[in-house]
Amino acid sequence: MRSATLAAAILLSIGAARADEVAPAVLHDLAPTGTLRAAINLGNPVLARRGADGAAEGVSVDLARALGEKLGVPVALATYDGAGSVSGTAGANAWDVCFLATDPKRAEGIAFTAPYVTIAGSYLVPVGSALKDIASVDRPGIRVAVGRGSAYDLYLSRALRHATLVRAPTSAAAVALFADETLEVAAGVEQPLAAYAADHPEVRLLPGHFMAIEQAMGLPAGRPAGAAYLARFVAEMKTAGFVARALRAHGQDAALARP
Incomplete structure (x- = not known):
């Protein structure tokens, strides 16, 4: 089912109201061109990815479509390969709403809502690594692959004192960099790292999480x-x-939804 149809079906199933009486000031802020331009980060497959037909799909896409329904305006999706590309264009009039992890640095240019999903930031290491827990990563000589501008890049830039961050263009590219350059650690969202580990017995996830990543809408x-x-x-x-139904409809854990 295409995302537009899925979003409409979920709205119908929960009895959510569609077209509000929307104040002109709201439309000016959220759809100044007459179309809701939604920035979709494809770097986090828990929230959005390309479907079999190449179109973006996921909970963030469904939320964008539902917002367009309530505003009574069409929706145009602007897809990005990484979160850094989205946050970096906040002042460029490239989009009207976005779906990103909250972070103090990003909040300088983006007004965030409360989070709608919380996911975990985890570490991937070689199966024979001497690293056994989250705390052991922050030591001299440890290189951590990370997607440039991602929530975990921003967080680890503040949190790590001894390990070195090695940045790739996107979070997916960070895992490839970790493998190709035989780095000690890759940092990222738990679910795709776990999926990678399931297909690559030469690596494993460290137990625990180094951060909780709160995903919110913003403008x-x-x-x-x-x-x-x-x-x-x-x-x-x-x-x-x-949110919970959309996550489940796209094969994700509905428990990730925030109450």
């Missing part, structure tokens, strides 16, 4: 009417069960 800072409306929208979608 460029300085759009207060839109920010207030978006906050209410996310709260409604969580309360109504839309």
